[in-house]
Amino acid sequence: MSLVITDLHAQLEDGTEILKGVSLEIPAGEVHAIMGPNGSGKSTLSKVIAGHEGYEVTSGTVTLDGEDILEMGIDERSRAGVFLAFQYPAEVPGVSNANFIRAALQARLPEGQELDAVAYYKELYAKMDLLEMDRKFTGRAVNEGFSGGEKKRNEILQMMMLDPSYCILDETDSGLDIDALKIVAKGVNAMRSESRGMLLITHYQRLLDYIKPDHVHVMAEGRIVKSGGADLALELEANGYDFLKEAATA
Amino acid sequence: MSNVLEQPLSILESSPETAADFPAWFRDRQAAAWSRFQDTPAPTRRDETWRFSSIKQLDFSGYSTAIEVPEDTGSLIERSQGLESRSARFIFVNDTLIEIESKLPEAVICLPLAEALLTHGDLVKEHFMQQETRLGSAKWAALHEAQLTNGLFVHVPDNVEVEGTIEVYHWIAGEKSAVFPHTLIVTGANAKVRVIDYFKSENEEDAGLCLAFNDLYAGPGSKLDYLAIQAVNENSKVLSINETGVARDATAKSFVLNVGASWARNESLSRLDGEGSRSDMLSVSIPARTQEYDQRTFQHHVSPGAYSDLLYKNTLYDKARTIFSGLIFVDEGAHRTDAYQTCRNLFMSSDAEANSMPGLEINADDVKCSHGSTSSQIADEEIFYLQARGIDPVRARQLIARGFSVEVIERLEDEKVEALVLGFVDEKFARIATGGA
Numbered sequence: 001m002s003l004v005i006t007d008l009h010a011q012l013e014d015g016t017e018i019l020k021g022v023s024l025e026i027p028a029g030e031v032h033a034i035m036g037p038n039g040s041g042k043s044t045l046s047k048v049i050a051g052h053e054g055y056e057v058t059s060g061t062v063t064l065d066g067e068d069i070l071e072m073g074i075d076e077r078s079r080a081g082v083f084l085a086f087q088y089p090a091e092v093p094g095v096s097n098a099n100f101i102r103a104a105l106q107a108r109l110p111e112g113q114e115l116d117a118v119a120y121y122k123e124l125y126a127k128m129d130l131l132e133m134d135r136k137f138t139g140r141a142v143n144e145g146f147s148g149g150e151k152k153r154n155e156i157l158q159m160m161m162l163d164p165s166y167c168i169l170d171e172t173d174s175g176l177d178i179d180a181l182k183i184v185a186k187g188v189n190a191m192r193s194e195s196r197g198m199l200l201i202t203h204y205q206r207l208l209d210y211i212k213p214d215h216v217h218v219m220a221e222g223r224i225v226k227s228g229g230a231d232l233a234l235e236l237e238a239n240g241y242d243f244l245k246e247a248a249t250a
Numbered sequence: 251m252s253n254v255l256e257q258p259l260s261i262l263e264s265s266p267e268t269a270a271d272f273p274a275w276f277r278d279r280q281a282a283a284w285s286r287f288q289d290t291p292a293p294t295r296r297d298e299t300w301r302f303s304s305i306k307q308l309d310f311s312g313y314s315t316a317i318e319v320p321e322d323t324g325s326l327i328e329r330s331q332g333l334e335s336r337s338a339r340f341i342f343v344n345d346t347l348i349e350i351e352s353k354l355p356e357a358v359i360c361l362p363l364a365e366a367l368l369t370h371g372d373l374v375k376e377h378f379m380q381q382e383t384r385l386g387s388a389k390w391a392a393l394h395e396a397q398l399t400n401g402l403f404v405h406v407p408d409n410v411e412v413e414g415t416i417e418v419y420h421w422i423a424g425e426k427s428a429v430f431p432h433t434l435i436v437t438g439a440n441a442k443v444r445v446i447d448y449f450k451s452e453n454e455e456d457a458g459l460c461l462a463f464n465d466l467y468a469g470p471g472s473k474l475d476y477l478a479i480q481a482v483n484e485n486s487k488v489l490s491i492n493e494t495g496v497a498r499d500a501t502a503k504s505f506v507l508n509v510g511a512s513w514a515r516n517e518s519l520s521r522l523d524g525e526g527s528r529s530d531m532l533s534v535s536i537p538a539r540t541q542e543y544d545q546r547t548f549q550h551h552v553s554p555g556a557y558s559d560l561l562y563k564n565t566l567y568d569k570a571r572t573i574f575s576g577l578i579f580v581d582e583g584a585h586r587t588d589a590y591q592t593c594r595n596l597f598m599s600s601d602a603e604a605n606s607m608p609g610l611e612i613n614a615d616d617v618k619c620s621h622g623s624t625s626s627q628i629a630d631e632e633i634f635y636l637q638a639r640g641i642d643p644v645r646a647r648q649l650i651a652r653g654f655s656v657e658v659i660e661r662l663e664d665e666k667v668e669a670l671v672l673g674f675v676d677e678k679f680a681r682i683a684t685g686g687a
Contacts, residue, residue: 050634050638051637051638053630054630073642074634074637074643075638075639075640075641075642075643075646077638078637078638078639078640079640084638086635086638089635090629090635091632092632092635092636092649092650093653093657094650094654094655094657094660095649095650095652095656100636100649101639103639103641103645103649104636104639104640104641107639107640107641107642108640141653158639162639162640
C-alpha cells in the first residue's frame, strides 16, 4: 500500500516545465518530508497530485495503492483518499465551516444515504477541541477573515474529519507562531498511523522538530536530488541549500 | 346553445367595482385611480426608469380578476406552511380570503383590508397609498389602486411588540388570473412587527399576473421587518411596488426574494423621515433559463442623521437577465447622512446578462455615501478547493452560489426566518440542477 510517483513531468499552460521527472514512493505508515528552496517545484508537486487544472502532466504516473489517480477528477482523487492541506486555503464566503466539512463527508456516502448530523457534530467538536479551535469556527464562513494560523488549523481539522489514507501538507508551518505550530503538529501526529502515508512539504526544518519524518528528500529544479533520513533535515538546516549550487557547478 | 365561451373582461378594460359597503372615500380613490391609469401613458424604453427593461412584458391585456377560486382550497391551506411559530396567518386565493388564524394581542389591528376599510376606515385612509410612485410604475400603481379588492392591514399600537411573524399567502389560481395584493403596515412608537408576504401559484402551468403593493410606515423608535417571497410559477409575471417611510429612531428592514416568475419587477423606495432612522433594503434574486428580474430602488434621505443600507445580490444562470437601478438621494439639509448601496452579480453562465446602474445625488454636506456594483464568476481556486475536499464540481458551484446569497440572508438576523428563506433558495437550486428554473 503506497502512493507512488514515477518520473512525473508537469508544465504550466504556457509550456514552462516545473516538474522534470519526480519519482517518490510513500508507503502507508511512513512520513516523508520534501524540503527545498523556493521555486524548486515542491508546491507544484502537491497541486499536480491533487489535480489542479493549471498544470498539465506530460509524462509519468501517480498511483494510489496501485490505482492511477491522474485519470481521476479532482474530487474523485479526494474521495479515493488523497488529502492536500493547502498552503493558501481559499476563502468561501457564505458557506459555514460546519456545512463545508459536512458536504465533504456527505460526498463520500453512497447516493441516498444521509450523514448522521448528531454523530458528525460530536466528532467535529472533539477534533476542534484537540486543535484548540473555538466553537465559533463552525458557524464562520470557510477561512473568511481567518488569521494565517487559523486557516492552517482549519486545514488540519478537515484532514482529521475526512480521514484520508494519504496526506500531503504543503508548507503547513508557514505563517505559524510556535504555539500554533505545536498545536498543528499535535493534530498531525495524532493522525500518524500504520495505515496512513504522509508527505510534508516545507521550506524550513522547524516543522520537523515537531513532526519527525521517516525520510527526507531534497527537491531542486523539479527533481528529487537527495534523499536521506531525518538527519538530512538537520544537515540542511545547518548548511543551507548551498550544496545544490556546488552540485550544479561541479 | 352557443359554444362561444364568455371571455372575462380584462383588467385593462373593466372599470373598478368598489364593494358597496366600502367607504365613499375609497370608492372615490378607486374611481380617480382608474382615470389616472387610463390617462397615464404606458412607459417606453426611452424612459430612464425603464431603461434596459423588456417593455413587452407590460402587456397585461387578457388578464382578469374574474377567475374563480378553485373549489378545493384545503390543499392550498395545506401548502401554506411557513414558520412554525407564527403569530398570524392569512391566506388569499385570487385576492379572496380563505383562511385566517391569529394569536395576536388584542391591541394589534391585523385585518383583511376589506374588513379594515369597514371597521377602521379612517386609520386606513390616513396611510393608504399616500406617496407618489416615482420609480416608473405610476400607471401600474394606479391600476393596482383601482382594481384592488383586498389585502392586509396591520396596525401595531405604541409600545406593542409582536412576537412571532405575521404570514400572508397570496395564491394565484387559474389561467390569466390577475391579483392585486395590498399590504399596509403601520407601527406606532416603539412598536415591533415582522410580516412575510408569500406570492405563489396554485399550479406550475397557469400564467398569472400579480400587481402587488406594500406600504410600510415605521413609527418613531419602532422596528418593522418586511419580507416578500416571490415564488410564483415560471409562466407568471409579477410587478411589486414597495414604499417605506421610516420615522425618527425607527428601523425598517425589507427583504425581497425572487425565485419565481418569467418576469418580475420590484420598485422599492425608502424614505428616511427622521433623525436616527435606519432602513435596510435587501434582496436575493436567482434567475435561471430566461427569467428576468428588473429592480429599481430609491433611498431618499429627507432627514439629517439617518442611515440606509442596500444590498442586492443576483445569481444568474442560463440566459437569465437582471436590471438594477438604484439611487441614493440626499435632500438639502439632510446632513450627517450615512447611505450605502451595493448590487452584486454572480454569473453562473456566460449567456446571462446583468445591467447595473447605481446612482448618487447629494445635496447636503457632511455625508457618508457609497454606491457600487460588481459582477463576478466563481473563482477557479474556490472550486478547486471544494473539489479537493471531494465535493463534485456541480455541488461545489451550488454551495458557493448559495453562500453568495447567504451573505444577504444572514442580515435578517433571525435563525428561523433565515432557514425559511434558505428553504426557498435550496428549492430553487434543486430545480436548476434538474434543468428547471
